[in-house]
Amino acid sequence: MSNESAFSRLHPLTLSLWFFFVLTVTVMTVNPILAALSLLFSALYKALTTGISIKGISVSLAFMLLIALLNPLFSHHGVTVLFFLNDLPVTLESLLFGGMMSLVVMSSVLWCGALALCMTSDKVIWLFGKPFPKLAVLISLTLRLLPAIKTSYGRMKDARTAAGLYDDSSPFARISSSLRIFSALVTMILEDSIDTADSMKARGLMLRGRTSCSIFRFRPADFAVLALVLLSAAAAAYSSVSKAVLFTFYPAVSYGSMGAVTALTYGSFALTAVVPSFMEVTLWKQLHSTTYRSNTPQARNSRSTV
Amino acid sequence: MKKRAVIAACAVAALIVLILFMKPESVGDHYEGSAFSGAADGTVTLEVSCAEIANSPEAGASLKENGLVPDDGILVYETGFPIIGGDTAFSVLSRALKERRIHFDYSAVGDHSVYVKGINNIYEYDCGDLSGWMYSVNGDFPTVSASEYTLSDGDSVRWIYTCDLGRDVGDTYYALQGGGTDE
Numbered sequence: 001m002s003n004e005s006a007f008s009r010l011h012p013l014t015l016s017l018w019f020f021f022v023l024t025v026t027v028m029t030v031n032p033i034l035a036a037l038s039l040l041f042s043a044l045y046k047a048l049t050t051g052i053s054i055k056g057i058s059v060s061l062a063f064m065l066l067i068a069l070l071n072p073l074f075s076h077h078g079v080t081v082l083f084f085l086n087d088l089p090v091t092l093e094s095l096l097f098g099g100m101m102s103l104v105v106m107s108s109v110l111w112c113g114a115l116a117l118c119m120t121s122d123k124v125i126w127l128f129g130k131p132f133p134k135l136a137v138l139i140s141l142t143l144r145l146l147p148a149i150k151t152s153y154g155r156m157k158d159a160r161t162a163a164g165l166y167d168d169s170s171p172f173a174r175i176s177s178s179l180r181i182f183s184a185l186v187t188m189i190l191e192d193s194i195d196t197a198d199s200m201k202a203r204g205l206m207l208r209g210r211t212s213c214s215i216f217r218f219r220p221a222d223f224a225v226l227a228l229v230l231l232s233a234a235a236a237a238y239s240s241v242s243k244a245v246l247f248t249f250y251p252a253v254s255y256g257s258m259g260a261v262t263a264l265t266y267g268s269f270a271l272t273a274v275v276p277s278f279m280e281v282t283l284w285k286q287l288h289s290t291t292y293r294s295n296t297p298q299a300r301n302s303r304s305t306v
Numbered sequence: 307m308k309k310r311a312v313i314a315a316c317a318v319a320a321l322i323v324l325i326l327f328m329k330p331e332s333v334g335d336h337y338e339g340s341a342f343s344g345a346a347d348g349t350v351t352l353e354v355s356c357a358e359i360a361n362s363p364e365a366g367a368s369l370k371e372n373g374l375v376p377d378d379g380i381l382v383y384e385t386g387f388p389i390i391g392g393d394t395a396f397s398v399l400s401r402a403l404k405e406r407r408i409h410f411d412y413s414a415v416g417d418h419s420v421y422v423k424g425i426n427n428i429y430e431y432d433c434g435d436l437s438g439w440m441y442s443v444n445g446d447f448p449t450v451s452a453s454e455y456t457l458s459d460g461d462s463v464r465w466i467y468t469c470d471l472g473r474d475v476g477d478t479y480y481a482l483q484g485g486g487t488d489e
Contacts, residue, residue, distance in 0.1 A: 076411040079372065079427055084336040086329050089409060251427035252372045 005049045006283035007276035008118035012126050014222040014229075019115050021229050022273055025236055026107050031247040031255075032096075033266055035103035041273035042110035048280040049117060064102035071098025077250040097249040114276065126214050133206065141196065145189070152188060156181045225275055232268035239265040337407050346388030348459025352402050354382035356428055356467035358474055365433040365469055374427050381426050382406060384462075395441050395463050396420050396452035419451035428467060436471040447477040 008015070026038045046052055071094050073085070078093025121143045129136040160166040160181060167173040204210055239245045244261040248254050256262065331339075359366040360379030369375050387402055396412075403410045403425065411424040422439045423430050430438035441452050442464045448455050457463065466475045473480055 077424065077427065077429060079374075079409070081333055081409065083333060084331040086327070087331075087336075088411060248368060250429075251369065251374060254368070254371070 005117060006279040010225060011216050011218050011222045012123035014226050015118055016127055018225060018229050021233050023111055025269060026104060026111060030100060031245050032100045034269060035100055035107065037270050038273060039103045039107035041277060042107045045114055045276045046110050048277055060106060064106050067102040067105055068098040071101060079252045093249050093253060096253060126216060153181060153185055156184055228272050232272045235265045235268045337404060342388055347390050349386045350389055350398060350457050350461045350463055351384050352382060352387050352398055352463045353384040354425060354465045355380050358467055358469045359433055369428055369432060381408060389457055393457050394453050395443060395455045395457060398457060398463060399465055418454055420453040433469040437469045439465060440468050440472055440477065441465050447472060447479060
């Protein structure tokens with residue numbers, strides 16, 4: 001649990017709805033303000049959890065620059081012509097649109113990283129366990145199987161190398177040696193899966209009334225985050241229908257006036273997007289105050305993350 | 307390490323090829339080089355019109371806000387333009403728009419065909435899924451690309467913006483076929 005973040009302790013339902021909302025807005029928007037807010041807070045969260053390096057930042061900036069510069073090569077739309085390239089106009093509008101796209105792409109990548117960090121497999125299984133129990137079992141078995149296959153393959157290879165049966169003198173020999181191990185691996189997987197199926201049947205999987213253990217509880221913080229997500233989603237939906245946050249790049253850059261609805265949409269989106277970073281920062285204060293307190297589950301959890 | 311060097315070399319080579327194929331021109335240079343020179347083999351008349359948008363109160367609101375649609379919808383009034391042998395409906399349009407300094411965007415389709423995407427920032431799909439630029443020569447709508455239609459002396463070329471796949475500007479192709487509504 002060493003890389004667990006404060007945000008990922010929220011209930012799976014809250015987390016999935018939060019990510020669904022933020023990723024939907026980030027991917028669908030052509031509004032540079034929303035895209036910039038999204039990038040700002042996704043980068044902040046990455047800095048607080050996995051950390052950022054100078055190398056990482058420069059690679060990301062180069063990637064964003066590439067996206068921004070590629071768009072004018074393919075799109076010649078726009079009234080402000082900067083210069084001509086191969087007889088076709090290169091316009092300021094398509095350059096700006098490329099810049100907006102680079103914000104969207106980069107923040108989507110960062111949020112997907114956060115999703116992978118927070119939505120651990122046990123949360124995914126909890127989410128799909130109730131409506132699709134068979135699917136949940138399948139996912140959990142598959143997730144377990146892949147690393148298991150990798151480990152077994154390594155062991156078999158070691159064993160055969162030690163016995164002098166693994167020949168890697170030429171590419172062809174390597175392929176044929178690997179295929180032998182692969183064949184043994186397939187046999188092992190098939191045997192294993194029959195074992196697993198028998199074992200699960202013996203334990204009463206899919207029987208009526210069977211319950212399963214889950215460590216997730218809906219806490220006050222979940223209600224607060226969920227309420228915030230629903231409020232922002234309502235504001236975003238209303239302003240996308242009423243065109244309050246409309247931003248067009250072609251043929252000329254234009255945007256609506258800043259009204260109450262627009263401000264509410266930007267503000268609520270920013271508040272929602274800052275939640276993970278906010279929780280990450282406040283976690284440490286909370287840890288200081290709960291470490292010596294009573295043996296509540298929360299305090300126990302907190303200690304395990306230190 | 308060797309693999310990385312190969313990838314880096316390929317990237318640099320791709321960049322050099324890309325740069326070699328780029329011919330940047332300043333806006334002034336681009337439009338200066340438009341003058342027709344040499345002896346003409348004939349004259350054709352050319353008109354560029356987006357009257358369908360101008361006449362419709364609801365179509366192309368954002369285009370009208372930006373002043374891209376003239377009140378009568380005529381971008382180039384019917385004018386005689388000199389041609390030389392091999393000139394096509396596309397090359398005459400390209401030259402005329404360059405001379406008038408009007409924005410023009412097209413894409414090449416295959417070896418010889420081109421597709422006109424936008425004139426004066428009025429683009430395909432700007433007035434719905436069935437809208438875009440079409441051309442007619444002497445009142446007929448040819449079924450070949452404009453760059454494959456060679457003009458002859460005295461032809462009358464019209465470039466027209468349609469909002470309904472040609473049906474609103476007099477093209478009978480889809481009316482005769484009885485289809486095309488779902489395209």
